Amino acid sequence: MEKILDVKDLQINFDTFAGQVKAIRNVSFHLNKGETLAIVGESGSGKSVTVRSIMGLLANNAHVDNGSIDFKGKDLLKASPRELESIRGNDISMIFQDPMTSLDPTMPIGKQVAEPLLIHGSMSKKKAMARAEEVLELVGITNAKNRMKDYPHQFSGGQRQRIVIAISIVNYPEVLIADEPTTALDVTIQAQIIDLMKELQNKIETSIIFITHDLGVVAGIADRVAVMYAGKIIEYGSVDEIFYNPQHPYTWGLLNSMPTLDTSSDRLYAIPGTPPNLLNPPAGDAFAPRNPYAMEIDYEQMPPFYKVTDTHYAATWLLDPNAPKVEPPAAIKKRQEEYHQLVAEGKIQSSVKGGAKDGE
Known part of the structure; x- marks a missing residue:
């Protein structure tokens, strides 16, 4: 385009x-x-x-x-x-x-x-x-x-x-x-x-x-979505990729805080903590103090963008090939399962062409 x-x-x-x-x-x-x-x-x-x-x-x-x-x-x-x-x-x-x-x-x-x-x-x-x-x-x-x-x-x-x-x-x-x-x-x-x-x-x-x-x-x-946090874009992709197959823990938190028809609790989820003070931005991932999946490297180095598909990238160390595998929140995992099912049925166009976790 x-x-x-x-x-x-x-x-x-x-x-x-x-x-x-x-x-x-x-x-x-x-x-x-x-x-x-x-x-x-x-x-x-x-x-x-x-x-x-x-x-x-x-x-x-x-x-x-x-x-x-x-x-x-x-x-x-x-x-x-x-x-x-x-x-x-x-x-x-x-x-x-x-x-x-x-x-x-x-x-x-x-x-x-x-x-x-x-x-x-x-x-x-x-x-x-x-x-x-x-x-x-x-x-x-x-x-x-x-x-x-x-x-x-x-x-x-x-x-x-x-x-x-x-x-x-x-x-x-x-x-x-x-x-x-x-x-x-x-x-x-x-x-x-x-x-x-x-x-x-x-x-x-x-x-x-x-x-x-x-x-x-x-x-x-x-058509496309860019997710910003603390003055940086931390994930971007097509609207389907961001909604159904999010990769950054911050995007998971944003989606989890949305009410749905399945929401049964009286209280909605809220991301804990507050954004960092940008007078002195952190050396690593700015979301690390609020991220329950943060690793030691998150506090030391800013993650590069990792490729998920040709149109979907996320800046999180969780996508590094050497990172431990984590289970996303249940609601996010359900979205991802729905995404893969819709791709398999041809209802969502996937642009995966291999090398899914190469850094940009």
């Missing part, structure tokens, strides 16, 4: 009164044309900082110390402010988490949706307002023509999120970044927004990076 965005060895640090926070530590991933890549992890894992660097929206105390972000042959980290302004909201757009902080309470929503078209000078005001109405209808705002003059407070939470999506897609961007777009919504509205995004992706032919801490949301929208 054709890559539209390629992030390599990204390293971002924040200067604070307490010292330098090493927020993003050599992160690499790519986005293929027309696909949805989900980046998943706990709060503070570095998801939002990573995607904000693509848009050039980092805080003043942040600085990129290494890496590149290639978009259609141009390194965005080396782009001038003027070049970034021409790309931001036009070629690459972003949906933010809280619609009420994204929308101007003093401006009618029609003008807000049309604004990106006017800023980038792609059409006249009359045509921009007509496109705004068309896009508001596209995202499901009923009676869009009459509601163009309404203000954000006159809409429900779900409608406001649809308006924010309309603003982000009005220029038909090639890449759409969705930063936790459903977090503030109830489950029913969440499902509607997910369905809307999938529908829009097909209609405007955009590629999506979807940021979330909720693996349940990922299952309904993603």
Whole structure:
């Protein structure tokens, strides 16, 4: 597949009164044309900082110390402010988490949706307002023509999120970044927004990076998944591989914390402990203190990526050929058994081609 965005060895640090926070530590991933890549992890894992660097929206105390972000042959980290302004909201757009902080309470929503078209000078005001109405209808705002003059407070939470999506897609961007777009919504509205995004992706032919801490949301929208922890990507693969055949103990913990129809206990599983302090990142696997399967080497050396399939890699010493064999939690083992059964029946495409545990 054709890559539209390629992030390599990204390293971002924040200067604070307490010292330098090493927020993003050599992160690499790519986005293929027309696909949805989900980046998943706990709060503070570095998801939002990573995607904000693509848009050039980092805080003043942040600085990129290494890496590149290639978009259609141009390194965005080396782009001038003027070049970034021409790309931001036009070629690459972003949906933010809280619609009420994204929308101007003093401006009618029609003008807000049309604004990106006017800023980038792609059409006249009359045509921009007509496109705004068309896009508001596209995202499901009923009676869009009459509601163009309404203000954000006159809409429900779900409608406001649809308006924010309309603003982000009005220029038909090639890449759409969705930063936790459903977090503030109830489950029913969440499902509607997910369905809307999938529908829009097909209609405007955009590629999506979807940021979330909720693996349940990922299952309904993603093609591939990257799992982040403590500023690093620790596992990535197709959505089926991550859900049915996870390999990193952190991914096991995330999946175990999701309620299912088989959940019988009144209390959901929670990963013990807290993420490390990135003022002084650990030398080894950052997840080791919270990992019940941690070995001595986990505290001493950072694991490389081990190949599970051609599309699935995980950075855990458990995949080393010399590591002891461990039994994953019962729920994870059940998922893996289901995965192998589905592969055998041809319902899931496996890309295993031997050498499954070679380091990358």
